[in-house]
Amino acid sequence: MYLQLAKGVKDIPPEEKILKNKIVGTLAEVFELYGFSPLETPILERYETLSAKFAAGEASDALKETFKLQDQGGRELGLRFDLTVPLARFIAMNPILKMPFKRYEMGQVFRDGPIKAGRVRQFWQCDIDTIGSTSMLAEAEILQAVARAFEKLGLDVVIKVNNRKLLSGMLAQVGMVDEEKALIALDKLDKIGKKGVTEELLQRGFAAPQIAAFFELIGNDLAGLKKKVQNAQALQGIAELEEVFSLLRGINIQFEVSLARGLVYYTGTVYEVFLKNGTFASSLAGGGRWDDMIGKFMGGNREIPAVGIAFGLEPIMEVLKSGAGKKSVAQVYIIPINTVEQSLKIAEQLRQAGVKTDFCLGKKGVSKNLEYASALRIPYVVIIGDEELKLGKVVLRDMGSGIEQVLTMNEVVKLLTQNR
């Protein structure tokens, strides 16, 4: 039993974690370029916070899948299932924060759900949110940062955009009143098709004529929709969508009327990011406007608007992963031959120059050590022997070509810092 992972979680070995750190670094860099500052909320939250009905939503999977536990004082706790609910709790607890408050947070979230392909019980989200602005400029800024981030990651994506007000209004127009239940089903249109969604809506207690009327109404032509829609809320949703689209000319966003997003807390714009080409079906990021939750945490006396997006690190990694992962960060590996003391100084010299330097710790021979460096895909080896050292020189081996050169340390440092 000692040697098993908990079900549904994974180790991230160096060859994957190096890539993951690179993605996290790229995202943080872009988030900061857009003026989002870092925040860290705890992984442990009170269960009351997570289970508030305006947070998880009673019909959603998030609450059913929350890991529950107790502390020694018998207090009911849960592991956070996203970074949005803790953010809302943080904002509500800190009423003196200057608005708009723009933050990013990156970290693990937990869902005790069924293990399917690609689904794990502990995964990373990377969120940006703007709190305290109702302006569609906030949406535009976030989607601009999203476009920039995926560009930096080298991924060609499409951003699908919709509006919850439009969906709610249309559901009201055809008389489908239990919106939360309807949206959870509708969100699956991409995966299970019109037939699947119809069946699920029937199971959830909606009447067939209403469902038919709804499918009659919807469509991906915003101008056409504007003519068929009568409900005021739906028209407001269309107006917001038009504003977002007008602010974001030149960025690849696309209206998608079936996009609902499973969580109950969205109130306006919603969006989801997909890979443009290829067969990777999961979304890479998703979010929207959630104007109500923070005010409700504060007892309903204030309204604090909010809009944001969560990047899914695991699906992004899945897409970026190539077979040739690096197994070590080191750029050079040092093998002393009876020269440990001087070699340690040379290693320090390389580190001073900013070269990531690994050092032979064992008493193995040169060939065993070369094999080790090769297995870890370290690009260079420096062999430091008595003879060469007397002449102030060392042997530099290029592990790719196998070519060895006898060089002074100044030459080695120059070569390794140039080749980065």
Add this chain to the structure above:
Amino acid sequence: MYLQLAKGVKDIPPEEKILKNKIVGTLAEVFELYGFSPLETPILERYETLSAKFAAGEASDALKETFKLQDQGGRELGLRFDLTVPLARFIAMNPILKMPFKRYEMGQVFRDGPIKAGRVRQFWQCDIDTIGSTSMLAEAEILQAVARAFEKLGLDVVIKVNNRKLLSGMLAQVGMVDEEKALIALDKLDKIGKKGVTEELLQRGFAAPQIAAFFELIGNDLAGLKKKVQNAQALQGIAELEEVFSLLRGINIQFEVSLARGLVYYTGTVYEVFLKNGTFASSLAGGGRWDDMIGKFMGGNREIPAVGIAFGLEPIMEVLKSGAGKKSVAQVYIIPINTVEQSLKIAEQLRQAGVKTDFCLGKKGVSKNLEYASALRIPYVVIIGDEELKLGKVVLRDMGSGIEQVLTMNEVVKLLTQNR
């Protein structure tokens, strides 16, 4: 209830998280300079793994303080209490890893203990470990990286070093056989003094003459100790200490015979890092050699040596924290005056040049916006009005001095990228 944090955990607001990210970045940079590669293990582990008696240790606080929970399948889980036990489990599960395996990991660990000054239930550890080497060079490399890391952080520290073999041998020499219990008491010598430790040892069932003999034996003069010690294991500990000290001339390390470290899994060298001057008593980092745990995870058939150290982020932050924390990462804040569309383009231009740029999202007037930028301590504001824009210029305000200049965007970009 919604608006309470779980007991013993904290939010890290931007003014602190910016500092925390800087520390994490510095540590990662130094770790990689020494050839340690990143690894990520899960926060959730099987309770069997965490509670193995060679991992947490039956008498230690770590096991009593482990957060326990169950998944939906009824499996017993725990939140990791350090990063060492998950590493041992990872190594044991991956027998094909090339040795030595050098990794760093940074992340949250959890202890459901009493809340005292400075103690929290969720905190960060930043670990480096070298697996698969018995050489004292591994210790030396780690302590060198430690010295370099604190130098980069601008902290003047002393590294106290001891050896478990020496302690065990001395305990055996005076007939104190229940080593784990004795070491947990001895580790508190700094805090509760000789009298306090004596009382705790008596409570734990040790006899007064043994305790007296033990205190008679110990001392911080390694050469003097060498003469009094007879036990072979203790002499081996002294030899290892001598080797480590000889490899680390020029680095501020110091022998401390009472240093035991609470966890049961240490087998040789142990060390702990303290601030040199001032009243900050908590250690900033601590670790040692733990040669037995991995082999025991593998059923005792193999021996896989290991040595490492954990940096405590919270105490390091505590020390580095100054009153003047930044509240935003942004370097410049843009205020458009009826020029939203052109200003958005200018913001993008700044971001292209690598300037962290925040943008006014509301309809507030210029003075309200200046107040906002000032409250967030953003150093520059760019005001973009119709008049200036016709001449191809904008207003740049230095928020420190209050001086405003009318400049072209090229001049603004030049100034902001120079001043970083």
